[in-house]
Amino acid sequence: MQTETYILLHRMIDAATTEHDVKIVLRRFHEIVDTKRDGTTKEDLFDAAWAFCCLGGLYTSLGEPLLAEWSYLESIRLFDKNDMATNAATLSVSLAKLLAAQGRLVDAETQLKQNVEYLMKQWGINSNQVYSAEEELKHFQRTGEIINACQHVWCRACDVDDYGVGFDAEGR
Numbered sequence: 001m002q003t004e005t006y007i008l009l010h011r012m013i014d015a016a017t018t019e020h021d022v023k024i025v026l027r028r029f030h031e032i033v034d035t036k037r038d039g040t041t042k043e044d045l046f047d048a049a050w051a052f053c054c055l056g057g058l059y060t061s062l063g064e065p066l067l068a069e070w071s072y073l074e075s076i077r078l079f080d081k082n083d084m085a086t087n088a089a090t091l092s093v094s095l096a097k098l099l100a101a102q103g104r105l106v107d108a109e110t111q112l113k114q115n116v117e118y119l120m121k122q123w124g125i126n127s128n129q130v131y132s133a134e135e136e137l138k139h140f141q142r143t144g145e146i147i148n149a150c151q152h153v154w155c156r157a158c159d160v161d162d163y164g165v166g167f168d169a170e171g172r
């Protein structure tokens with residue numbers, strides 16, 4: 001699709017305020033998905049992955065978590081298939097947050113593990129990106145929270161104490 005088309009479609013999402021409008025926007029994105037998802041070109045796969053990602057956001061805002069989850073999973077799959085593992089990784093974290101908010105911690109953990117896998121694919125096992133993703137996974141496994149853990153300098157759960165203040169300071 002042309003750049004203008006992406007912009008126009010994004011504007012449609014922003015402008016849709018009534019149920020009627022939202023249904024039209026949903027139909028438009030489903031049309032894109034239907035015509036592009038089995039495409040053979042990188043452009044088709046990107047369009048389908050992008051449209052699925054937009055559908056995920058739309059269904060989230062409509063309070064349809066299962067349809068949002070399905071859309072994000074399809075988007076992740078197609079981005080990965082299209083050699084865009086970084087996009088797949090970013091979306092895996094978004095989906096993990098969505099699942100964690102529903103109390104589905106095991107499924108959220110699966111997505112955070114996927115995030116590590118996709119980043120390994122893109123950047124290699126010894127990259128900072130993979131290290132950060134592993135920190136996030138570890139912190140989540142210990143606390144059930146997603147916090148951008150690579151930036152934490154003090155965390156009892158992860159035994160991170162970069163300032164050397166110790167773990168007794170908390171209650172003082």
Ligand SMILES: [Zn+2]
Pocket residue numbers: 139149152155156157158159160
């Ligand atoms: Zn931590």
